[in-house]
Amino acid sequence: MVGSLEARLARAVEVAREAGVVLRERFGHREARAYVMKGSQDFLTEVDGEIETLVSGLLQTSFPDDGIIGEEHGATGRLDGVWVIDPIDGTSNFARGIAHFCISIAYVAGGEPVVGVIYDPIKDDLFAAATGLGATLNGERMQVSAATDIRAASIECGWSMRRPVADYIALCGRVMERGGGLYRCGSGALGVAYVAAGRLDAYVELHINAWDVLAGVVLVREAGGVTNDFMGEGGLLGGAPILACALGLAAVLQDITGLRLPVHD
Numbered sequence: 001m002v003g004s005l006e007a008r009l010a011r012a013v014e015v016a017r018e019a020g021v022v023l024r025e026r027f028g029h030r031e032a033r034a035y036v037m038k039g040s041q042d043f044l045t046e047v048d049g050e051i052e053t054l055v056s057g058l059l060q061t062s063f064p065d066d067g068i069i070g071e072e073h074g075a076t077g078r079l080d081g082v083w084v085i086d087p088i089d090g091t092s093n094f095a096r097g098i099a100h101f102c103i104s105i106a107y108v109a110g111g112e113p114v115v116g117v118i119y120d121p122i123k124d125d126l127f128a129a130a131t132g133l134g135a136t137l138n139g140e141r142m143q144v145s146a147a148t149d150i151r152a153a154s155i156e157c158g159w160s161m162r163r164p165v166a167d168y169i170a171l172c173g174r175v176m177e178r179g180g181g182l183y184r185c186g187s188g189a190l191g192v193a194y195v196a197a198g199r200l201d202a203y204v205e206l207h208i209n210a211w212d213v214l215a216g217v218v219l220v221r222e223a224g225g226v227t228n229d230f231m232g233e234g235g236l237l238g239g240a241p242i243l244a245c246a247l248g249l250a251a252v253l254q255d256i257t258g259l260r261l262p263v264h265d
């Protein structure tokens with residue numbers, strides 16, 4: 001790997017902020033909100049493509065040997081030592097003028113995500129982490145919540161049409177039966193970042209793509225939380241389930257979701 005982890009983290013932060021300037025400028029404009037549908041509840045705006053081109057171009061200029069996987073333009077180059085980019089996570093919110101979306105940038109090396117940067121340009125929230133270097137929100141160290149009681153927990157359950165609706169209904173039902181507070185805010189990347197920051201106690205979704213969650217996985221692990229083995233389940237190219245949570249909820253959420261967490265193997 002040419003260039004250190006620190007260099008990649010620092011560059012990803014700069015690139016996310018640069019892309020954020022463009023995204024903030026476009027947000028709310030009528031023409032930026034126009035979308036086409038890739039499938040049921042799956043939206044694409046012109047700005048998604050514009051931001052992805054900007055982010056991947058900047059990263060490739062800095063690290064020409066690295067591969068790129070982007071939500072809109074697919075994979076180029078190597079698949080280990082690869083940047084994984086979601087130009088707008090929460091596109092449905094962006095297209096409706098709802099200020100809850102972000103840019104997500106992860107770097108994968110040795111088969112695991114090792115750098116994660118998520119930037120919400122409207123709230124100016126910059127979440128950043130690299131393996132062994134800790135996790136920060138706007139430069140301040142962040143930590144998952146100390147939650148242990150699901151009856152006081154805030155849990156986001158994302159969903160898409162990629163899995164049977166009945167499976168999501170059953171999952172949400174199990175969370176509610178145990179007294180968990182259910183959220184669905186429309187950005188998986190921000191949902192997982194909020195777990196790292198202790199704003200939410202858990203994020204779960206039965207199938208999600210790598211660009212939506214890999215940056216968040218680094219954030220949560222570095223903030224003292226746990227996630228399932230997203231990469232081990234083939235998540236880089238095919239997507240996989242995600243469960244990211246505070247340590248104190250690991251046992252109950254493993255039971256509810258059937259997903260394995262490392263602390264309870």
Ligand code: IPD
Binds near residue numbers: 160189207208209
């Ligand atoms: C979607 C969002 C949503 C999640 C979906 C994702 P997009 O990504 O993260 O919250 O539930 O699974 O596909 O389309 O906004 O990049």
